[in-house]
Amino acid sequence: MEFPLLLVVxxxxxxxxxxxxxxxxxxxxxxxxxAAPDQSWKGVLTRLRxxxxxxxxxxxxxxxxxxxxxxxxxxxxxxxxxxxxSRNFYGALRVADDQESGVRELAHGTxxxxxxxxxxxxxxxxxxxxxxxxxIGLLMxxxxxxxxxxxxxxxxxxxxSMAAWGRAGDMIRFYEINERVLxxxxxxxxxxxxxxxxxxxxxxxxRLSLEREPAQQFDVLVVDAFSGDSIPIHLLTREAFEVxxxxxxxxxxxxxxxxxxxxxxxxPVAALARQMGREAHLVQNxxxxxxxxxxxxxxxxxxxxxxxxxxxxxxxxxxxxxxxLRIWTDDFSNLWQILNL
Numbered sequence: 001m002e003f004p005l006l007l008v009v010x011x012x013x014x015x016x017x018x019x020x021x022x023x024x025x026x027x028x029x030x031x032x033x034x035a036a037p038d039q040s041w042k043g044v045l046t047r048l049r050x051x052x053x054x055x056x057x058x059x060x061x062x063x064x065x066x067x068x069x070x071x072x073x074x075x076x077x078x079x080x081x082x083x084x085x086s087r088n089f090y091g092a093l094r095v096a097d098d099q100e101s102g103v104r105e106l107a108h109g110t111x112x113x114x115x116x117x118x119x120x121x122x123x124x125x126x127x128x129x130x131x132x133x134x135x136i137g138l139l140m141x142x143x144x145x146x147x148x149x150x151x152x153x154x155x156x157x158x159x160x161s162m163a164a165w166g167r168a169g170d171m172i173r174f175y176e177i178n179e180r181v182l183x184x185x186x187x188x189x190x191x192x193x194x195x196x197x198x199x200x201x202x203x204x205x206x207r208l209s210l211e212r213e214p215a216q217q218f219d220v221l222v223v224d225a226f227s228g229d230s231i232p233i234h235l236l237t238r239e240a241f242e243v244x245x246x247x248x249x250x251x252x253x254x255x256x257x258x259x260x261x262x263x264x265x266x267x268p269v270a271a272l273a274r275q276m277g278r279e280a281h282l283v284q285n286x287x288x289x290x291x292x293x294x295x296x297x298x299x300x301x302x303x304x305x306x307x308x309x310x311x312x313x314x315x316x317x318x319x320x321x322x323x324x325l326r327i328w329t330d331d332f333s334n335l336w337q338i339l340n341l
Contacts, residue, residue, distance in 0.1 A: 084188060090178040095188045103127070103292060106159045106184060113181075114159030115292055116189050124194050126164035127292040129224070129257060135283030135298025135315075136222060136255050140165045142309055143219065152197075153218040153247065155206040155235065156225035160185040166197030173216065174199065175206035177225070207240055216247045224257040231263065233333045241272050253302040258282075259295070264338045266299050268328050270319045273301045275327055281305055281316040 083104070084095040094107045103115040115127045131137050143150055149169040154162045157176035166172050172195065176182055182201055185192055192199055202209050206225060210216075221244055223235060234240060236256075244254050258265035266282045273280035280301045287295045299319075306312050325337055 084184065086180050086184070088178070088180050090180070093180060093184060095184060101292065104189065106181075106189070112294070114161045114189070116159055116161075116191065117292075123190055124164055126161050128161065128294045129259065129296040130161040130164070131288075131291055131293040133285050133288065133291070133293050134296045135285070135300060136162075136257070136296075137165075138283065138311060138315065139220065139253065139255060139298075139300060139309070142311065147219070150219045151217060153216060153221040155221070155223045157181050157185055157201060158224070159189040160191035160195075162222060162224075163191040163195035163197070163199055166195040166199065168196040170197035172197050172199045173218075174201045175209055175225075176201055176203060177205050179203055207234055207243060210243050210247055213247070217249050218247055218252055219249060220253050220255055221248055222255045222257070231260075231265070231335070233328065234330065236265070236268055236272075237328045237330050237333070238272055238275070239330050241276060245276065251303060251308075253300055253305065256299045256301065257296065258299055259297045260340075262340055263335060264340055266297065266319045267321050267325055267338060268333075269299045269301065271321060271325055271327055273299075278303055279305050280319065281312050282319045283312065283315050284317045 082094050082096045084093075086093045091108055095104065096107070097104050097118060099118075102118050104118055105115045106113045112128060114130075117123045117125060117127070126132070126137065129136075132141060140150075144165075144167065149171070150167075152162070152166070152170065152172045153175070154172060155175045157174045158181065160174070162174075163172055182203065192201075223244070225232060225235060241254070245252075248254060256265075256269050258269060266280075270280040270282075278301050280299055283298050283300060285293065285296055287293060300312070302308075322337060326332060326334065328334075
């Protein structure tokens with residue numbers, strides 16, 4: 001709400017200041033400094049008479065009013081269609097149903113944090129960034145075919161979409177910093193309630209929680225805690241990766257969701273993997289409206305993954321490590337080097 005308001009107020013204030021300064025300059029040039037302005041109605045009309053700048057003022061005013069109307073319409077649409085609106089220290093959350101697509105969506109600001117089908121017969125299907133054709137979807141499908149019970153850790157809860165991959169006998173442990181997200185996942189979505197696995201949620205900063213816990217021995221640890229396009233750097237440093245691999249089994253896999261409109265996060269992850277003696281594979285997928293699959297970038301990090309999962313060779317994309325790219329640590333990171341220019 002504040003951003004659209006700022007877009008309207010800022011040009012309005014600038015326009016008023018320019019107009020006021022213009023009027024003051026006219027008055028200063030038209031009369032001696034000691035002369036008091038004529039406050040009669042004739043004097044006011046004289047000061048308001050048209051000048052060569054009037055078309056500019058009028059067009060600018062029309063533009064500001066038009067922008068205000070356009071933004072107000074969009075805000076009203078969002079507010080009227082929302083099932084739930086919530087806001088706290090971590091940002092604004094919105095839950096809305098799209099009857100045309102038949103899904104319910106959780107959005108953090110303008111970024112989708114998961115969807116679920118409204119149809120009870122389909123609501124257990126993982127969608128968006130977690131669908132079957134995404135990197136994490138392909139990995140989970142392969143593990144479920146060739147492995148027994150899976151112990152899964154997930155940093156970032158969202159709607160609880162990753163719970164859709166849980167089977168009877170599996171265990172899933174979520175780490176979520178925003179208690180309001182947990183409330184929404186439990187009351188507005190059913191991924192957690194429908195999950196056949198044992199699930200648990202740890203509230204608090206994921207890295208701090210993992211640092212305090214004994215080694216969990218996860219088969220897969222998913223890092224998907226980025227709010228929109230903001231990056232919690234402390235989750236992508238060497239020290240953080242050391243914590244992650246302490247909690248993974250020797251053959252465990254770290255799956256990092258790096259989809260981002262402005263930053264290429266794959267190279268820092270790949271550089272960390274290389275330094276730690278592990279492989280990093282970027283798996284990308286195309287959008288598919290039929291299955292509600294979003295385009296997603298996942299980096300899968302582990303030991304000899306290409307040998308264990310032959311499909312990776314067909315699915316992976318090249319990760320380009322720019323010269324001079326330093327390893328990110330708790331004391332150093334450089335977003336400028338990974339800008340998508």
